[in-house]
Amino acid sequence: MEIVLSPITRISGFLTIIAQVDDNIVVDAKCKGTMFRGFEKLLIDKHPLDAVYLTQRICGICSSAHSIASSRALEDCSSLIVDYNSKIIRNIIHGFDILQNHIRQFYLFSIPDFVNIETENFKSKVPRDLEIKISDNYIKSLYYSTLAHQGLSILGGKAPHNHAIVFGGVTTKLNQYEYSKAVEIADELLSFCQYMLEDYYIIEKYYNEYFDIGDSGSNYLSFGLFDDTPEFSICSSGVLINKKYNELNLNDIEEYEVIDDISFIKAPRYLNQSIEVGPLSRNCIKNGWVKSSTLSRIKSRVYEAKSIAENVKNMLKEVSINKNTISKDVLDGTGIGTTDTIRGALYHSVEIQNKKINQYNIITPSAFNLSPTYNGIKGPLERALIGTYIEDTSNPIEIIRTVHSFDPCVSCATHLVSKDGVLLNENHFVHR
Numbered sequence: 001m002e003i004v005l006s007p008i009t010r011i012s013g014f015l016t017i018i019a020q021v022d023d024n025i026v027v028d029a030k031c032k033g034t035m036f037r038g039f040e041k042l043l044i045d046k047h048p049l050d051a052v053y054l055t056q057r058i059c060g061i062c063s064s065a066h067s068i069a070s071s072r073a074l075e076d077c078s079s080l081i082v083d084y085n086s087k088i089i090r091n092i093i094h095g096f097d098i099l100q101n102h103i104r105q106f107y108l109f110s111i112p113d114f115v116n117i118e119t120e121n122f123k124s125k126v127p128r129d130l131e132i133k134i135s136d137n138y139i140k141s142l143y144y145s146t147l148a149h150q151g152l153s154i155l156g157g158k159a160p161h162n163h164a165i166v167f168g169g170v171t172t173k174l175n176q177y178e179y180s181k182a183v184e185i186a187d188e189l190l191s192f193c194q195y196m197l198e199d200y201y202i203i204e205k206y207y208n209e210y211f212d213i214g215d216s217g218s219n220y221l222s223f224g225l226f227d228d229t230p231e232f233s234i235c236s237s238g239v240l241i242n243k244k245y246n247e248l249n250l251n252d253i254e255e256y257e258v259i260d261d262i263s264f265i266k267a268p269r270y271l272n273q274s275i276e277v278g279p280l281s282r283n284c285i286k287n288g289w290v291k292s293s294t295l296s297r298i299k300s301r302v303y304e305a306k307s308i309a310e311n312v313k314n315m316l317k318e319v320s321i322n323k324n325t326i327s328k329d330v331l332d333g334t335g336i337g338t339t340d341t342i343r344g345a346l347y348h349s350v351e352i353q354n355k356k357i358n359q360y361n362i363i364t365p366s367a368f369n370l371s372p373t374y375n376g377i378k379g380p381l382e383r384a385l386i387g388t389y390i391e392d393t394s395n396p397i398e399i400i401r402t403v404h405s406f407d408p409c410v411s412c413a414t415h416l417v418s419k420d421g422v423l424l425n426e427n428h429f430v431h432r
Contacts, residue, residue: 001020001021001022001393002018002019002020002021003017003018003019003021003390003393003396003399004016004017004018004019005017005018005019005396005399005400005403008400008403008408010108010109010112010404011109011403011404011407011408011409011410012059012061012408012409012410014033014410015031015032015033015370015403015408015410016031016032016033017029017030017031017032017385017399017403018030018032019385019396019399021390021393024389024390024391024393025387025388025389025390026385026386026387026388026390026399027386028386029378029381029382029383029385029386030372030373030382031265031370031371031372031379031381031382032265032372033265033366033370033410039054039055039057039058039360039362040360040361040362042054043055043357043360044357044358044359044360045356045357045358046356046357047355047356047357048074048077048167048330048350048352048355048356048357049074049166049167049330050357051070051073051074051348051350051357051360052067052070052071052074052165052166052167053067053161055067055069055070055348055362056070056160056161056162057161058362058364059409061101061160061342061409062097062101062341062342062343062346062409063097063160063161063162064093064094064096064097064152064156064160064162064165064341065094065097065339065341065342065346066346066348066362067162067165067166068090068094068165068337068339068341069337069338069339069346069347069348070337070348070350071090071165071166071167071168071337072335072336072337072338072339072348073335073336073337073348073349073350074167074330074335074337074350074352075167075168075335075337076334076335076336076337077330077331077332077333077334077335077350077352078327078329078330078331078333078335079331080167080168080327082168082169082325083169083325084229085170085318085319085320085323085325086168086169086170086324086325087228087229088229088232088315088318088319089155089164089170089172089319090165090170091226091228091229091232091311091315092155092182092312092315092316092319093152093155093156093162093164093165094226094339094341095226095308095309095311095312095315096148096149096151096152096155096159096185096312097148097149097152097159097160097341097342098304098305098308098341098342099145099148099151099189099305099308099309099312100145100146100148100149100152100159101145101342101407102279102301102302102304102305102308102342103141103144103145103148103189103192103196103305104141104145105301105404105407106141106196106199106200106298106301106302106305107137107138107141107196107199108138108141108142109404109407110298110401110404110405111134111138111199111203113397113400113401113404114126114203114206114207114401115131115134115135115203116131117131117134117135117138118135121395121397122392122395122397125206125207126202126203126206130202133199133202134199134202137195137196137199140192140195141192144188144189144192147185147188147189148185148189150185151182151185151186151189151312154174154178154181154182154185155172155174155178155182156172157171157172166326167326167327167328167330168325168326168327168328169324169325169326169327170324170325170326171324171326172324173321173322173323173324174319174321174322175321175322176321179316179319179321182316183313183316186309186312186313186316187313189309189312190306190309190310190313193302193305193306193309194306196302196305196306197302197303197306200298200299200302203295203298204295204299207295208295210293210294210295210401211291211293211294211295211296212293213293213294213295213387213388213389213398213401213402214292214293214294214295214297214384214385214388214401214402214405215291215292215293215383215384215387216276216292216380216381216383216384217274217276217292217380217383218240218241218242218243218289218292219239219240219241219242219270219273219274219275219276219380220239220240220275220276220277220280220281220284220285220289220292221238221239221240221248221270221275221276221277221281221285221344221345221368222235222236222237222238222239222248222277222281222282222285222340222344222345223237223248223338223339223340223345223346223347224236224237224238224338224339224340225282225339225340225341226311229315232311232314232315234282234286234304234307234308234311234340235282235283235285235286235340236285236286237338238285239270239275239285240281240284240285240289241270241271241273241275243289245285250336250338250347252270252271253268253269253270253347253363254268254269254272255267255268255269255363255367256268256269256374256375265366265367265370265371265372265410266363266367266371267367267371267372267373267374267379268363268367268368268371269371269374269377272375272377273377274368274371274377274378274379274380274383275368275380276292276344276368276369276380277340277343277344277345277365277368277369278297278300278301278343278344278365278369278406278407279297279300279301279303279304280292280296280297280300280301281344281345282300282304282340283296283300283303283304292380292384294384294401294402294405295405297405297406298405301407330352330355331352332352332353332354332355333351333352334349334350334351334352335349335350335352336348336349337349337350341365342365342407343364343365343366343369343406343407343408343409344365344368344369345363345365345368346362346363346364346365347361347362347363347364348360348361348362349361364409365409366408366409366410368380369381369406369408370406370408370410380406381402381403381406381408384402384406385399385402385403388402
């Protein structure tokens with residue numbers, strides 16, 4: 001039988017999952033993004049400095065990451081090195097943004113797949129007294145996710161879509177009160193991360209079988225997170241192919257459009273392999289290979305939230321207040337800006353001619369994870385769903401658990417479009 005879930009709820013954007021089920025087991029799966037966002041086309045002929053602000057509008061959840069990747073691409077064009085204080089402030093802004101998402105994703109998107117918060121949507125394995133405990137933190141998570149955005153806005157001017165991260169540095173010029181408030185927020189967020197860990201362990205105890213469900217394969221990639229300030233690095237760039245570590249080579253990434261399947265998600269490949277990105281990938285690249293699974297993704301995200309909260313607190317100690325650094329001149333040329341972010345590896349590239357954007361390309365984390373089948377190679381999410389046992393095909397919660405473990409966001413699944421509006425089909429990076 002065929003199960004069609006469209007649209008998947010509790011995500012950003014519109015995602016469709018089509019699963020072929022035989023004897024209650026998923027034997028094949030297809031992933032389709034059904035929302036088009038033409039940001040790459042929109043940027044053509046714009047002033048280069050506009051890119052930092054416009055690309056943030058791709059998504060309100062991870063907007064700071066786009067401002068960082070875009071700024072880095074422009075700075076690469078001009079061979080500009082950003083000062084240390086600007087790097088620290090950018091990473092603090094990014095850290096607050098990741099925290100608001102990780103908290104929200106765990107409690108609002110993933111927890112309801114395992115715990116009945118108010119109504120009984122499925123037969124939960126978690127005892128009712130523990131469900132009540134988790135439900136209490138579910139409500140509290142709204143406050144703490146908002147609090148993280150408040151921390152971001154102190155340094156970034158507003159949240160989402162900060163004003164502080166710009167070509168050449170940051171506009172942030174903290175006074176003592178703002179600095180103290182940011183430190184206070186970081187402390188509160190770190191304390192709440194302990195509750196996240198406790199609630200995660202409850203889920204792990206009663207759903208331990210999900211360490212054997214949701215395997216996307218043995219390939220992981222990261223562009224590095226906070227690695228421009230090594231003492232606060234969450235993960236350096238790297239790639240694991242078939243469990244073996246290799247240094248990352250951007251020229252080994254290709255991307256394709258799968259237009260025949262009517263999916264508005266690109267299909268990036270590394271050495272012709274589909275590859276998972278995100279907290280689990282960062283965990284594996286930093287600490288060694290871990291089997292891909294639904295629970296290992298959730299666990300990596302929760303542990304990473306605590307690590308990022310600790311790093312934000314420590315990075316704030318390094319900030320120079322009443323100081324900002326910006327630069328105005330962008331040179332013609334080509335540039336690449338990369339960073340890992342909430343859902344994984346984010347890539348921006350730009351070509352500037354006559355002080356205007358001639359070409360812009362974006363590969364988002366969800367394009368890696370949600371990519372459709374291309375040349376017979378399934379995307380990570382598609383592969384992760386195969387083999388899943390579904391107890392009740394009229395309510396396939398098992399599929400939803402694995403889908404949400406990737407933290408999908410289709411808002412950012414942008415297309416690669418030529419200047420003439422033609423959908424391009426392969427490897428149109430700006431490489432030098």
